[in-house]
Amino acid sequence: MTPDPAPPETATSTPTAPPSVPAPGRLRAVPGSRKLMFAVVAVALLFGAQWLETRFRLSAVQEELARRLAESDGQSKEARAIARQNQEALQALAAKVGALEAQLAESQGQQLALESMYQELSKGRDDRVIAEVEQAVSIAAQQLQLAGNVEAALIALTGADARLARAASPQFLGVRKLIARDIERLRALPTADVPGMAMKLESVIASVDSMPLAFEQRPMSNTVAARGADAAKKSAAPEPAWWQRFLADAWAEFRQMVRIERIDHADPGLLSPQQSFFLRENLKLRLVNARLALLARDAKSFRDDMRQAQAWLERYFDVRAKPVQGALEVVRTLGTTNVAIEPPTLNETLAALRNFRSVKK
Structure with missing residues (x-):
């Protein structure tokens, strides 16, 4: 068994005296430190106040900016709505303008058509009158040649003359003279x-x-005539005896067996x-x-x-x-x-009308 190790030796050092700290109640006044402290406090207060003022101003600026942003947002929405309304109104106006332009173009086309029609009417009035009169004279000629209908021909010629009279043009006088001559000739015909x-x-x-x-x-027989005469005599004379009546009837029957008759023409059969x-x-x-x-x-x-x-x-x-x-x-x-009847022909009048149309063309 090994012996327990010896505890390590602690380093021994000479204790140093702690720095001398003045007691709280016994601080010594260092010359000029009080002024420095007051300056630092003043600067700190100044910076704090300035910071607070900046903070307040920044908060106010933020509030104002938020308010203005909200107002601008509302105004932009309102402006968009107004712009949309204006665009719709502009589209409606454009559609109305298009419709008005179409109506104007249509009215101009109708005006041009009316002008052309008026020109054609004013130009072809005489041609139409001559065409109507020529048709009436042709109908009269057909009635005379095909059916010999003098009355219908007179009606057609009278209508043609009335049409020329309504036109009231001096250039139709020659044609009217020819038509009047034809009317007089037809009226003079024996009908x-x-x-x-x-x-x-x-x-x-x-x-x-x-x-x-x-x-x-059935020719009248002599017996009937005789009977009529006998009846007339009997009414005047007294009634005969029975044998006389018998003889008279026998004689009448005998005479009826033979009949003689005169005829003026052959037997028809x-x-x-x-x-x-x-x-x-x-x-x-x-x-x-x-x-x-x-x-x-x-x-x-x-x-x-x-x-x-x-x-x-x-x-x-x-x-x-x-x-x-x-x-x-x-x-x-x-x-x-x-x-x-031999009706007169209307060839001369028809030829005059055709020549008049050819000259007009």
Whole structure:
């Protein structure tokens, strides 16, 4: 076992005396230190006051800056709102200006169109009048040449003359003279009562089915005449005896067995019901054709149809019947009427109108 180590030797040093510190209550006054202390305190107070003042000023500046920032923020928001409103108003104004420009352009276009139309109207007024008059004269010429309708031609020419009169232009005087001459020539033409003649033919056509045929006639017998005479005598004379009446009746029956009759034309012969039907239909067709020829002023066809209808009436129908007599009277009268007219041509007037248009162009 080893022996315990010896404790280390402590370094011994001579103790030093602590510095002499004056007691608190016994500080010695060092010359000039009091003034220095007061100066330092004053400087510290001055710096503190200045620091406090700077602090207060900095706080006030911060508050003012925050206030002004808040005000500027509100003003910027308000300015943005006003700018947005102004932009919207500007867009609305731009749209209105665009619409007004479009309306202005449209009104200008309409004004130009109206001006051009007015120029065309003022320039082509005479051309339109001449075109209308030429069309009316052409219609009158067609009515005269195709249908022979003098009344329609007169109406067309009168309308053309009235149109020229409304124009009141002295350059139309020559054309008006030609139209007036054509009107006078048409009025001087002998005209037939075509509507009245057509109505008479229509009445004859309607009565064909009711007119009796010639072979259906029942002539008055001598027995009937004798009986009439005997009845007249019996009314005046006394009543005969029974045997006299018997002899008279026997004699009347015997005389009826033989009949002598006088006829002015050949026997028409018997017609079957089918032949009678076709006879009546053919007669009606003849009369219808005559009416069409009358309306067309075809004198030759009209006379031929009326002559054939008259021949059929006299040959196949009972001329002693009143309907047949009336139909024959109408057919004979109309058959002698002159329905053919030679209307004047309007070629000279049409040529004058065409020359006038060519000169205007």
